[in-house]
Amino acid sequence: MSGRPASRLPLLDTEVFLEREQHKSHLAFTFEVEPGTAYLCLHFDYQPARVGSLRNLLTLSLSDPERPRGSLHRHHSGNPQVSWIGPTASPGWMPGTLPPGRWTLWIDAHAVLEPAKVQVRVDAEERAGQEPPPVAGRPQSELGARKLWKPAGWWVGELHCHSNHSDGQWTPEQIAASAAQEGLDFVALTDHNTKSGGSAWPAWGPLRLSGLELTTFYGHALVLGETWPDWREGIPFAQLSEAAEQQGDLVVMAHPAAEGDPVCTGCRWVHPDCLPGPLKLIEVWNGPWSDRNEQALQLWHRWLDQGFALAITAGSDAHSASTWRSGQIGRTVIASPSLEPSALLRSLKRGQAYLSCGPHLSAAVREGGAGTADLEVTVQGEKGEDSWMLRLVQSKGEQSREAPIGSSRQRIERRWGEWVTIELRGPHGVLALSNAIWPWGSPLRSS
Ligand SMILES: [Zn+2]
Numbered sequence: 033m034s035g036r037p038a039s040r041l042p043l044l045d046t047e048v049f050l051e052r053e054q055h056k057s058h059l060a061f062t063f064e065v066e067p068g069t070a071y072l073c074l075h076f077d078y079q080p081a082r083v084g085s086l087r088n089l090l091t092l093s094l095s096d097p098e099r100p101r102g103s104l105h106r107h108h109s110g111n112p113q114v115s116w117i118g119p120t121a122s123p124g125w126m127p128g129t130l131p132p133g134r135w136t137l138w139i140d141a142h143a144v145l146e147p148a149k150v151q152v153r154v155d156a157e158e159r160a161g162q163e164p165p166p167v168a169g170r171p172q173s174e175l176g177a178r179k180l181w182k183p184a185g186w187w188v189g190e191l192h193c194h195s196n197h198s199d200g201q202w203t204p205e206q207i208a209a210s211a212a213q214e215g216l217d218f219v220a221l222t223d224h225n226t227k228s229g230g231s232a233w234p235a236w237g238p239l240r241l242s243g244l245e246l247t248t249f250y251g252h253a254l255v256l257g258e259t260w261p262d263w264r265e266g267i268p269f270a271q272l273s274e275a276a277e278q279q280g281d282l283v284v285m286a287h288p289a290a291e292g293d294p295v296c297t298g299c300r301w302v303h304p305d306c307l308p309g310p311l312k313l314i315e316v317w318n319g320p321w322s323d324r325n326e327q328a329l330q331l332w333h334r335w336l337d338q339g340f341a342l343a344i345t346a347g348s349d350a351h352s353a354s355t356w357r358s359g360q361i362g363r364t365v366i367a368s369p370s371l372e373p374s375a376l377l378r379s380l381k382r383g384q385a386y387l388s389c390g391p392h393l394s395a396a397v398r399e400g401g402a403g404t405a406d407l408e409v410t411v412q413g414e415k416g417e418d419s420w421m422l423r424l425v426q427s428k429g430e431q432s433r434e435a436p437i438g439s440s441r442q443r444i445e446r447r448w449g450e451w452v453t454i455e456l457r458g459p460h461g462v463l464a465l466s467n468a469i470w471p472w473g474s475p476l477r478s479s
């Protein structure tokens with residue numbers, strides 16, 4: 033805050049030492065906000081931030097007496113971190129009036145690799161802090177990006193990306209501009225533990241789906257919809273995801289095979305009651321196609337075999353313009369009667385979607401007789417010099433065939449498994465991926 037007025041009122045001023053044993057724990061502090069308080073200014077600092085090539089990772093979260101007000105998951109900007117909240121707010125905090133009463137501030141200790149000294153101060157203020165300097169736009173890299181094919185009735189979008197409201201390096205407006213330029217119909221802005229970027233989404237941008245990336249100590253999940261689960265209350269993740277789903281929202285297990293501790297603390301999915309438990313969706317394509325995505329694909333196949341009818345999603349997980357669309361980044365293409373959030377989410381959950389970095393892929397099932405089924409597979413796209421293969425995966429085997437452009441009939445046999453998925457592959461991995469298809473009837477756990 034610059035030019036702090038004389039009416040500054042300290043509400044919380046504390047210094048704590050975190051030991052290694054407090055790795056993956058929360059510290060809660062409460063303070064009282066008086067009626068008529070305009071702004072809160074928060075000062076947050078911890079040392080050491082870096083531990084060799086790794087880092088201590090501490091974030092702040094805030095709740096007013098009624099609801100969450102966001103998180104300061106902005107460690108990339110260095111310490112100390114100065115922020116404010118009120119009718120306007122710095123990125124990470126939800127702007128709005130400040131209801132009087134008891135507020136809660138958490139230190140979320142994602143990683144304490146070395147003991148850390150932490151300072152937190154909250155002051156009531158009469159006016160806002162200074163706007164941060166605008167984030168410099170970087171040229172968008174579309175190296176290797178392919179034209180997106182989208183027949184009528186399909187909507188294409190991005191389901192996982194980050195802005196400067198968490199640890200991203202670009203603004204929601206810049207994301208909207210890139211998405212519009214690419215022709216995307218919808219974007220879920222999924223900042224870490226906050227929805228504050230939503231208020232910065234421009235009216236001219238593509239449809240924004242309300243969302244966030246619930247960044248827990250034992251895995252990351254995209255929550256798409258209006259709910260904002262509290263992961264600090266010690267509620268088992270299965271219970272928390274079921275509650276969100278009852279509201280019509282979706283919980284997606286994100287990048288399940290990501291590198292975990294200590295390099296990327298909490299990034300790998302290990303919630304024991306959600307392997308996959310009641311979860312209905314899994315992000316099998318995170319960022320450019322990679323070995324970790326191949327592992328996620330295997331995991332998905334294993335769970336299909338066990339009767340879990342998980343639907344799939346893709347997301348760039350872009351944190352900047354340069355990671356938005358470089359290489360083989362998957363988008364999620366949804367068949368939906370309308371471009372409307374609840375319709376899109378419903379179709380996504382039912383598996384009425386495919387993933388693609390460009391080509392269109394769809395399939396219709398026909399009775400083949402004698403334990404067989406025929407898949408009418410349609411592929412559209414610009415093949416160029418690439419060789420494209422169709423890989424049909426069933427639980428007990430797989431077959432690869434050259435992929436013709438247009439429609440083709442692919443016969444599959446029931447003895448190779450009850451489900452089939454269709455992969456369109458090029459020299460650098462998956463180009464498009466279907467959801468699971470059950471030609472001989474619905475699975476045990478349809479949603
Ligand atoms: Zn994540």
Ligand SMILES: [Zn+2]
Nearest residue numbers: 192194245349
């Ligand atoms: Zn992410």
